[in-house]
Amino acid sequence: MFEIRTDLAVEAREMYSSAHNKDPExxxxxxxxxxxxxxxxxxxxxxxxxxxxxxxxxGDYITIDMPEFTYYDGETMNRxxxxxxxxxxxxxxxxxxxNTLVIGLGNWNVTPDALGPRVISKIMVTRxxxxxxxxxxxxxxxxxxxxxxxxxxxTGIETVEIVKGVVDKTKPDLIICVDALASRRLERVNRTxxxxxxxxxxxxGLKNHRKALxxxxxxxxxxxxxxxxxxxxxxxxxxxxxxxxxxxxKEATKGGEFYNMLxxxxxxxxxxxxxxxLSSKGGDLIVTPKEVDIIVDSVSRVISxxxxxxxxxxxxxxxxxxxxx
Numbered sequence: 036m037f038e039i040r041t042d043l044a045v046e047a048r049e050m051y052s053s054a055h056n057k058d059p060e061x062x063x064x065x066x067x068x069x070x071x072x073x074x075x076x077x078x079x080x081x082x083x084x085x086x087x088x089x090x091x092x093x094g095d096y097i098t099i100d101m102p103e104f105t106y107y108d109g110e111t112m113n114r115x116x117x118x119x120x121x122x123x124x125x126x127x128x129x130x131x132x133x134n135t136l137v138i139g140l141g142n143w144n145v146t147p148d149a150l151g152p153r154v155i156s157k158i159m160v161t162r163x164x165x166x167x168x169x170x171x172x173x174x175x176x177x178x179x180x181x182x183x184x185x186x187x188x189x190t191g192i193e194t195v196e197i198v199k200g201v202v203d204k205t206k207p208d209l210i211i212c213v214d215a216l217a218s219r220r221l222e223r224v225n226r227t228x229x230x231x232x233x234x235x236x237x238x239x240g241l242k243n244h245r246k247a248l249x250x251x252x253x254x255x256x257x258x259x260x261x262x263x264x265x266x267x268x269x270x271x272x273x274x275x276x277x278x279x280x281x282x283x284x285k286e287a288t289k290g291g292e293f294y295n296m297l298x299x300x301x302x303x304x305x306x307x308x309x310x311x312x313l314s315s316k317g318g319d320l321i322v323t324p325k326e327v328d329i330i331v332d333s334v335s336r337v338i339s340x341x342x343x344x345x346x347x348x349x350x351x352x353x354x355x356x357x358x359x360x
Contacts, residue, residue: 040267042217043096043216043218043219043223044098045076045096045098046218046220047089047090047091048062050219059084059085059088060088061080061082061084061086062079062080062081062085062088062089064078069118072102073099073102075098075118076097076098076100077095077098078096078098079096080092081093091233094231095126095231096230097122097230098227099118099119099228099229100223101226102226105333105334106329106330106332106333112336116340116344116352117341117344117352119228119345120343120345123341123345127209127258134178134205134206134209135177135178135179135207135210135211136182136202136205136207136209136211137154137155137158137179138151138155138198138213139151139153139213140183140184140186140212140248141186141214141215142185142186142189146323146328147215147321147327147331148264149331150213150215150261150264150331150335151212151213151215153335154335154338154342155213156339157339157340158179158181158342158343159346159355159358160180161178161179162178165178176350177346179347182197182198184197184198194246195248199252199253202255208256210253211258211259212235212248213259214235214259214260215265216263216264217263217265217321218263220266224264224265224323225262225263225324225327225331228261228338228341229263230258231259232257232258233259234248234249234250234257235248235257260338264323264331266321266323268321268322271322273309276309280297283297
């Protein structure tokens with residue numbers, strides 16, 4: 036069977052509902068529109084049946100849909116950061132003294148996979164200051180450390196092993212992981228932020244799943260933040276052909292030979308064939324926008340500001356920007 040990949044819970048729910056003509060059991064969906072151009076959707080998987088139907092662990096998944104050209108507008112970027120900070124704060128339920136470790140997953144040499152490392156470069160790191168010059172740091176500033184561990188191909192070490200070593204040494208109360216994801220729809224690429232409290236599998240966005248980073252492997256609560264930066268070429272090709280077939284069916288004479296032939300096409304078999312053909316020509320092909328460099332840089336700023344605001348609730352964006360400069 037042709038498998039359409041997505042790392043977004045909101046898309047998994049849409050796909051299930053479309054395939055079964057009903058919503059998955061044990062899944063609660065709530066929507067909020069804090070601004071007319073920003074939508075927040077919370078998908079809560081509450082039981083094992085929902086976990087099975089959705090193919091994701093029990094937990095909360097918050098999706099923030101950004102305006103189309105967020106990355107070109109500083110004011111919009113700030114609004115999205117504030118919405119993200121509010122959503123993140125509700126998940127982490129943070130007190131001001133909690134020690135947080137922020138992990139930027141991904142390969143800094145591959146732009147669509149460099150989201151995590153770029154976010155790390157903009158995180159307000161304070162743990163060392165709290166330890167070295169505590170008298171000069173406001174007591175309301177929370178200790179935050181950050182790490183970009185690279186990928187297995189660069190280090191020869193599983194990411195979870197690197198992070199576990201740091202966790203054992205620094206003993207954080209909370210871990211936030213940032214990584215690139217994959218979307219089922221091209222229009223959601225670089226326009227959606229997902230926050231979840233179930234951990235993450237590094238490299239999922241580039242079909243390179245590694246050992247999961249979660250409370251079971253690290254012994255600490257792990258919040259995952261991701262943005263889909265790619266979509267499978269096979270998925271785009273499959274959707275495009277489906278649109279053509281549907282239009283041809285509408286135009287064909289109902290009950291005619293051509294109409295019956297079109298209706299008899301097995302869409303799963305067609306999708307599998309497309310995937311095999313593309314794989315044989317160029318391996319697993321993924322698609323990302325041509326402006327990916329500027330987009331990833333801007334989106335990384337949105338996410339880092341959101342994290343900074345959530346972890347430092349006593350500060351606003353102006354204070355944080357002054358600290359970073």
